[in-house]
Amino acid sequence: MTPTTTTAARRRTKGAPGHLRNSIVLTWGLAIALAAVLLPFYWLVVGATRSTGEIFDSPPPLTPGGHLLDNLQSLQDTAQFGRVVLNSLGIAAVYTLCAGTVCTLAGYAFAKYRFRGRDLLFGVLMLGLVVPGQVTLVPLFKLMGELEWLNTYQAVILPNLALPFGIFLMRQSMGTIPDELLDSGRVDGCGEFRLFLKVVLPPMRPALAALGIFLFLFQWNDFVWPLIVLRDSASLTVPVALASLKGVVNTDYGAILAGTAVAAIPMAVVFLALQRHFVSGLLAGAVKE
Structure with a gap:
């Protein structure tokens, strides 16, 4: 192995943790942004299937209910x-x-x-x-x-x-x-x-x-x-x-x-x-x- 090859390998080894850390930060950032965009739509679906009383429960419901047809009829x-x-x-x-x-x-x-x-x-x-x-x-x-x-x-x-x-x-x-x-x-x-x-x-x-x-x-x-x-x-x-x-x-x-x-x-x-x-x-x- 030549000195040039050894130096290049060391540089890649030193740079790998930094690239990995940047990828993790980017992935988490995209996940948070996606959640911020999709959560209001998910809550819209949950609220559409719940009654008014259930919507204001504490803690609020996080899963769809069974009142969608009632809400549409109303x-x-x-x-x-x-x-x-x-x-x-x-x-x-x-x-x-x-x-x-x-x-x-x-x-x-x-x-x-x-x-x-x-x-x-x-x-x-x-x-x-x-x-x-x-x-x-x-x-x-x-x-x-x-x-x-x-x-x-x-x-x-x-x-x-x-x-x-x-x-x-x-x-x-x-x-x-x-x-x-x-x-x-x-x-x-x-x-x-x-x-x-x-x-x-x-x-x-x-x-x-x-x-x-x-x-x-x-x-x-x-x-x-x-x-x-x-x-x-x-x-x-x-x-x-x-x-x-x-x-x-x-x-x-x-x-x-x-x-x-x-x-x-x-x-x-x-x-x-x-x-x-x-x-x-x-x-x-x-x-x-």
């Missing part, structure tokens, strides 16, 4: 929760489709067309990212009243179709498409709409998936605006219906937790269905060659 009797879930699913699906179309077309126009005032218009649009949504509640409410749209689903869907973040995401993603590819399609006689459908959209699937997840969750979780414009109890969305279950004197927390658990299912399904595109879609356009 939820249905009190808030017509089956109808409410269908309301939210319909509103979120229509909003995702319509807002996705608007954001995609606007992002394409800002990324690939040259027109006077384009940069100024885009800058004004991006100001919407820093303006709190509460600022627009009063004028939007007055506008919906003048249009006689109060207590209608179009009042929930239409005001946020041109979402600034969605337009920004699609503009950045479509900026990666080479202009030469579009010019060659125009030379071959491809119309603008067909060019958009056949050339632009196919490579944008990751970005469209990310946009779809964001839009669906945005509308599904929206609370303040549906609370203001929807009046009929049969037309409420899930967040508003769950908030209405909190009483002044008595509150059925078991039913509320059961409803929250049910409300989390569509979000999880949408994310799991599109999650493989999510990261690549958000990173599209981050690096420009």
Whole structure:
């Protein structure tokens, strides 16, 4: 064995405990972070299967109980929760489709067309990212009243179709498409709409998936605006219906937790269905060659 080999072996031996210690610390850190993320969801499941009295026992229960069906029945009797879930699913699906179309077309126009005032218009649009949504509640409410749209689903869907973040995401993603590819399609006689459908959209699937997840969750979780414009109890969305279950004197927390658990299912399904595109879609356009 040469002196060089002996020295290298000693260095590896000395460094091994340090690397092992770092790996143990990293493993424990990841385990603690994972527990911090999953424990609230586990408690949500436990609470959804327990009665209100059992939830507030000391010590609190740590295993699921047998009151899930009772909580769901109470939820249905009190808030017509089956109808409410269908309301939210319909509103979120229509909003995702319509807002996705608007954001995609606007992002394409800002990324690939040259027109006077384009940069100024885009800058004004991006100001919407820093303006709190509460600022627009009063004028939007007055506008919906003048249009006689109060207590209608179009009042929930239409005001946020041109979402600034969605337009920004699609503009950045479509900026990666080479202009030469579009010019060659125009030379071959491809119309603008067909060019958009056949050339632009196919490579944008990751970005469209990310946009779809964001839009669906945005509308599904929206609370303040549906609370203001929807009046009929049969037309409420899930967040508003769950908030209405909190009483002044008595509150059925078991039913509320059961409803929250049910409300989390569509979000999880949408994310799991599109999650493989999510990261690549958000990173599209981050690096420009």
